[in-house]
Amino acid sequence: MTKQVSVIGLGGMGAGMARALLAAGYDVTVFNRTRKRADALVAAGATAAPSAAEAGERADAVVLSLADEPAVDEVLFGELVWRLRPGTVLLDTTTVSPSYARGTATRLAASGVRRLETCVLGNPDMAAAGKLRLFVSGEQAAYDDAHDVLAALGQEVRHLGAAGRASALKLSLNLLLGIQTAGLAEATAFAEAAGLDRELMLEILLGSGWRSPVLGFRAEYMRRRVYRPAAFRTALMRKDLELALEQAEAHGLPLPLCRQAAERYATAVAAGRADDDAAVVADVPHEAGEDHS
Structure with missing residues (x-):
């Protein structure tokens, strides 16, 4: 041993x-x-x-x-x-x-x-x-x-x-995590814009069939609006999604959702939130079509 x-x-x-x-x-x-x-x-x-x-x-x-x-x-x-x-x-x-x-x-x-x-x-x-x-x-x-x-x-x-297979798996899973987190941020923003309380919306989400350990973890950051200490830093999420995009391009594979999510995290990094948890995208305004690549 x-x-x-x-x-x-x-x-x-x-x-x-x-x-x-x-x-x-x-x-x-x-x-x-x-x-x-x-x-x-x-x-x-x-x-x-x-x-x-x-x-x-x-x-x-x-x-x-x-x-x-x-x-x-x-x-x-x-x-x-x-x-x-x-x-x-x-x-x-x-x-x-x-x-x-x-x-x-x-x-x-x-x-x-x-x-x-x-x-x-x-x-x-x-x-x-x-x-x-x-x-x-x-x-x-x-x-x-x-x-x-x-x-x-x-x-x-x-x-x-x-060699290469474990990295492909990790990027695949982080790609999904990045898209889900950005989607949760958008759902939260939509609910708040319609007059719903953020805590209420997230509480109902976490008691529903949409609940998952991953979304629950990110939802707790969003509920408290406290993003440190980070479990997955925004800068690293952006990096992983960009790696996935680079590899996909080499295979001629378009990943439009991944690209949009990567732009969301790029916006957060540009706003000085690189070391916050990736869930901070819920509190960083994003202009549609903005590109930080």
């Missing part, structure tokens, strides 16, 4: 996964560029590393939880890969495009580092409780070797096969 695990990137999901690994009895080393984010984890028993490279060289497995593809390039290929031992399993939970995922796996092959593209479904509280759902792409042997770590992070773990 793998015992030494490093977690690099301590946003809500990364910090939550580090807590789950600590609770499962792993020796956990953590690193985040904003050092203060590691303090609570150190108090819980983790070891803070002074750099991503030093965190990686101590580990049998590394969990990478970063914001986007440029961050992976900077951290993984700029600092980390040179210090990872051959055979190290890299659980990359960053949401990236399928083409980027395949390219990253190819770039790492010569180093002997085994990348598992890891789609995580859930929120920071679920991450801390080890209750995520994990869908993994990459070589079977690496998946088998890392299964104990994956099982500590998730209540469900599935292997999807070759």
Whole structure:
């Protein structure tokens, strides 16, 4: 059983996964560029590393939880890969495009580092409780070797096969989440314009057949009109929808609803709400046809 695990990137999901690994009895080393984010984890028993490279060289497995593809390039290929031992399993939970995922796996092959593209479904509280759902792409042997770590992070773990598949799944699901959240924002705006109270409308929604865990989670942000701490930042939602649009374009696939939703989140980012939860689109005016691409 793998015992030494490093977690690099301590946003809500990364910090939550580090807590789950600590609770499962792993020796956990953590690193985040904003050092203060590691303090609570150190108090819980983790070891803070002074750099991503030093965190990686101590580990049998590394969990990478970063914001986007440029961050992976900077951290993984700029600092980390040179210090990872051959055979190290890299659980990359960053949401990236399928083409980027395949390219990253190819770039790492010569180093002997085994990348598992890891789609995580859930929120920071679920991450801390080890209750995520994990869908993994990459070589079977690496998946088998890392299964104990994956099982500590998730209540469900599935292997999807070759590189690119987990990323395609994650973007598909985030595309749906983005459209649903924007749709809930529009329904709320329509109800308010017609003179209905927002709390009443959302209360009735959540007691109806339209209720779902995902919509309920976003509806609570909208009901309270408090969007921090964010479970899914607006900037990341915009990024994921734009990744989906780029990949769809390569396949000649139009995604008109996705494009409209991406514009809604772009409006929110331009309004200074990038770090708020994506549900903030309920409180950001949007001009039809506006394009921030």
